């Protein structure tokens with residue numbers, strides 16, 4: 001079983017604002033779909049709430065939603081009330097942690113890999129990605145080429161990290 005965190009952030013670490021993503025980069029959404037399809041995904045209740053109802057549960061993936069609320073229900077998803085319960089629901093499969101800020105911070109110490117998209121925008125926000133300490137994380141196949149989104153011309157690049 002491996003645990004991979006996947007997120008998109010600005011160069012200063014912003015991942016969300018007012019419960020949504022502060023950009024629209026469809027190529028990154030396709031990248032997210034391709035990598036996570038077929039695997040269990042773990043998310044916080046905040047991220048579940050941020051998904052438009054027609055897009056949840058994320059299809060072709062077991063969706064596991066973390067909440068401390070014993071009464072919370074998420075139609076079509078499994079609900080876990082702490083990290084250990086979420087891992088039990090994963091049942092030794094390779095799991096992807098898909099946000100948001102609180103849940104990335106919770107799982108980073110357990111993570112084997114991080115798939116990070118850098119979005120070259122200078123925007124404010126209220127939710128941040130964890131910092132990847134160079135002593136703990138090594139970038140694989142570094143390629144600093146920026147790509148350009150067909151939707152609006154936003155520049156972005158994909159980065160992969162493994163724990164040292």
Ligand SMILES: NC(=O)c1ccc[n+]([C@@H]2O[C@H](COP(=O)([O-])OP(=O)(O)OC[C@H]3O[C@@H](n4cnc5c(N)ncnc54)[C@H](OP(=O)(O)O)[C@@H]3O)[C@@H](O)[C@H]2O)c1
Nearest residue numbers: 007008016019020044045046047067068099100101102103
């Ligand atoms: N850029 C990206 O890649 C990306 C990806 C995902 C999300 N986002 C953005 O991130 C934002 C949401 O992130 P967020 O930090 O506000 O929320 P979040 O991490 O998605 O969820 C936080 C919630 O998770 C539950 N939780 C946290 N720790 C827990 C624990 N130890 N045990 C059980 N439950 C726990 C709590 O739910 P209860 O309050 O119900 O107890 C908490 O309120 C949105 O703006 C979203 O658009 C960005």
